[in-house]
Amino acid sequence: MASEPRSVSRDVSRRMKVVIVAMLLIILLPTPILSSPTAKIVIVVKNTDTESSVTVSVRLNEGNYGNQLSVLQPQGEIKSSYSVAPGTHDLQIYYWYEGNMSYYYEHSVSRTYTLWPFETEEDRINLAPPFVT
Numbered sequence: 001m002a003s004e005p006r007s008v009s010r011d012v013s014r015r016m017k018v019v020i021v022a023m024l025l026i027i028l029l030p031t032p033i034l035s036s037p038t039a040k041i042v043i044v045v046k047n048t049d050t051e052s053s054v055t056v057s058v059r060l061n062e063g064n065y066g067n068q069l070s071v072l073q074p075q076g077e078i079k080s081s082y083s084v085a086p087g088t089h090d091l092q093i094y095y096w097y098e099g100n101m102s103y104y105y106e107h108s109v110s111r112t113y114t115l116w117p118f119e120t121e122e123d124r125i126n127l128a129p130p131f132v133t
Contacts, residue, residue: 037083039115042122045070045093046077049129052097056127061090072127086117097129 047054051074058068060082070078082089093109113121 035085037085038117039084039086040120041082041084041089041113043080044077044124046126047072047074048126050074052129054095054097054127057094059092061092086115088112088114093125095127
């Protein structure tokens with residue numbers, strides 16, 4: 001007498017199937033969430049000078065976000081928003097006022113942000129002209 005092949009799923013209880021699916025989700029789900037851009041960084045840069053315009057270069061180091069170059073009029077501001085993956089991100093802002101290009105590297109602001117999934121970090125940066133002596 002030959003025995004008939006039996007289905008494996010017939011012997012597995014419904015509770016065991018639920019446990020197996022739950023374990024697979026626990027193992028596989030964090031990878032796409034942690035590598036996708038689920039966090040956000042919002043930066044507002046303001047020129048606090050009332051007389052001179054300022055050229056601003058904003059760069060987020062991680063990822064391919066490019067370099068945003070803007071000219072802010074007196075008392076003007078720009079708002080930049082970046083969708084990023086959770087983790088640590090470095091922001092670099094270089095700025096120079098009218099006729100003050102030689103001090104490009106001396107006028108900078110650096111910030112580091114550490115974000116969790118679905119977190120939004122907002123920051124306001126006020127730029128001031130260099131002291132003239």
